[in-house]
Amino acid sequence: MSIFEYNGSAVVAMVGKNCFAIASDRRLGVNLQTIATDFQRIFKIHDKLYIGLSGLATDVQTLYQRLVFRHKLYQLREERDMKPQTFASLVSAVLYEKRFGPYFCMPVIAGLGEDDVPFICTMDCIGAKELAKDFVVSGTASESLYGACESMYKPNMEPEELFETISQALLSSVDRDCLSGWGGHVLLVTPTEVQERTLKSRMD
């Protein structure tokens, strides 16, 4: 079994009309055994920037701590928050530093940039960025997520519809993956507010 499948994960982000949504599953496993059902994979960098990390759980936590540290330093020096595009480049650089002994993580970055234009991107474990205009996926359930998102996504969805779409896509996909599931965590971010919700699904 691959090191990326050791803990099991599913993360997805989608772009809507002046908003974005980022969602993940909540299972933490060790091979076939489930250890926790409330594991956090999506982290806040600042009010309008979130990062979801799939892959090996220990690297998820370490990488998050390192990135938050770098962002806090940036805030002290620049006296402002990082733009999502800049943060994506930072994550890419941090990952590539470890090119020959990588962090086993595939990040999904979602944020509202200048003029509140939504920005999403994903990268592989050594920092190759993939910018997308519609949705990005990551984790053991990524193939199912690609299929579900491709069918369910429409451009320019309003926040409520976007929330419904990303929830349905996540739930259908993790139901077909034994390593992810045990509910979902969805964050919907608009220029004025952040809605955070927990989804209940098949608990297995």
Next chain:
Amino acid sequence: MAIRGNWMYENNGGTCVAIAGADYCVIAADTRLSVGYSIYTRDYSKICKLADKCVMASSGFQGDLKALQKNLAAKHLIYQHQHNKQMSCPAMAQLLSNTLYYKRFFPYYTFNILGGLDSDGKGCVFTYDAVGSYERVGYSAHGTGAGLIIPVLDNQLKSPSPLLLPAKDAVTPLSEMEAVDLVKDVFASATERDIYTGDKVEILVINASGIRQELMELRKD
């Protein structure tokens, strides 16, 4: 076929899907035949009509599929001579299972879906693995794009999912038009993300009046 050492198979890619309705059955498969990163042809049918109300679609190694189709057609002909009637879909399902298990130790590398109408006129779909293990289900998909398609069918068909326990009668309440539209949608989505799926999709609809065929164009890249 490049036979390296003693590896006797190759995967020709492609995806097939079937959905069972109250009085119809939809079966679809793309028409691309590939090997590695090359395309052999854009116009290859993976669907075979085995009996009046019974159609089989398969993905996997198309050489084995051709042999399997010939085998089943011959057995069906013998059945017709002996019983003076066509085989029903559940009977053909059992025959296919036995034919596959007969080659348990040198299998047909085909992942089959059998679709048709049972003796009550209700849609039925039987899904198989390579060695003949089968189950009657409400919908199924096999092939390189199956992982992309199945979650969408789970979500959209509003029929009891095969994952539920206890197992329920899994025929979808959707109408025939809605089911065909859904099949077209899922193939379009699978084509976007799977390199082995594309070119065209051949959709067969089996209902009381017979078998209707439709071809839809897909992305060719």
